[in-house]
Amino acid sequence: MARRARRTNPTYTFVALVLISFVMMSFDLDRSTEDGIAGRFRSGAASLFGPVQRVVDTVADPIFGFVDAMASLATLRQQNEFLRRDNDSLTTRLQDVTRLEAENEELRLLLDVKDDLASEFGTLVADVQGIVDDAVILNKGTSDGVVVGNPVLNGSQLLIGRVTQATENQSTVTLLTRMVDAAQVTTPDGLVGLVRGGGRDDELRFEVAQEALMIPAGTTFTTAGGLFPRGLIVGSTLVDLLPNGDQIIGVITPAADFSRSLNFVIVLQYTDALEVVDDVPATTLPTDTVTTAEGG
């Protein structure tokens, strides 16, 4: 009876199993060694369950991968949206920085140029307020010393045009490429001719009536007095300019890049703008385009 009671009473089994558990725990407290009894049991259990676990993993892995991907889809979309916004913001900032760098470079050049030119002419640095019908509007006017006919240079000290209108606080610059007035230019060889606007940003028309063999490609043209003071770089030829009869008519590429937006310009307070171009025979120029002061 007692043995039967012992068998049916789970307390005895419970106590025995608890004792066994404690003994096993005491054996396995130092789990760093794999050679002990517990280590061998662990190896055995891994051998027993390992293949089954691998099979289940093989089936479960793709499912969990799919579920993870679906769960993270919304997060990825959100992150993508954030990254797009960041990218847009950074792109805008990069554009601002690039513009500021160019502006900074231009200002540095302006400072240098101003020092160079100040010894010869009075100079004014003017902000470009806008461009209307290919005319540049400056924030300096007659009250600042600007007068009609003043040559205007960009930050790289390259001629870009001349003042054709001036009010008290504002002035308008007609770009070289749009000028209908003829400006006197010269080559390093001393050949003197006239240039005027070609109607395009990258083109000036050049004419010379003197007898000349040719003007080779790469020749640089500088101003030769008259509308503009001597020595300002105007442009150069990309091709050989060959005579046609007793004239050479061709295209000069302006030195200044008119496709770039301007932020600041230098106004030369050159007062001989009304000087008559008398080096070139008037008969060689179209009578409707040769004037001494545009719009005046």
Add this chain to the structure above:
Amino acid sequence: MNSWSLPIVRAIALMVAGIVLQTTVISRVEVFGITANIVVVFAVLAARWLDPWASLLLGFTSGMFLDLLGATPVGLKALVLTVVVYGAVRLGGSSVPLTSVAGVWPLSILAEVLTFVLLILIGDGQLLQAEILGKAAIGPLLNVGLALILFPIMSRIVVQTRRETFV
């Protein structure tokens, strides 16, 4: 095969499947960083239909295998599951149905607390272990959810087997 042995064999088969699922699938399904414990659920529910000593042996063995396959000292989970099953068969009754879906909740809390205490005693746990609260709060609820799914399955497998053997 004896009338009582076939249910035990099937219960052991279910428990082996539970151990495999626990170590491969269930352990990867986390809710607030906490996972359910299907082996505890199996052990508690199996005690409803098996003899007490068979339930104790089943709980002890499954805990032992969990120890062997995991990182806990061998015997720790065996001890926990043995205590849980003993609590279910001794304290449960018609008035306190611990070997049921509802019983899974307090017994799961007991398992978590006991595991925590044992880990402290052997120097593997920390008194300020923050996750014990999460485990004690969320883990048992997850186990109850599992029990809701497993209870009908186990009753079909184990109880029906008993009926077949009686016939």
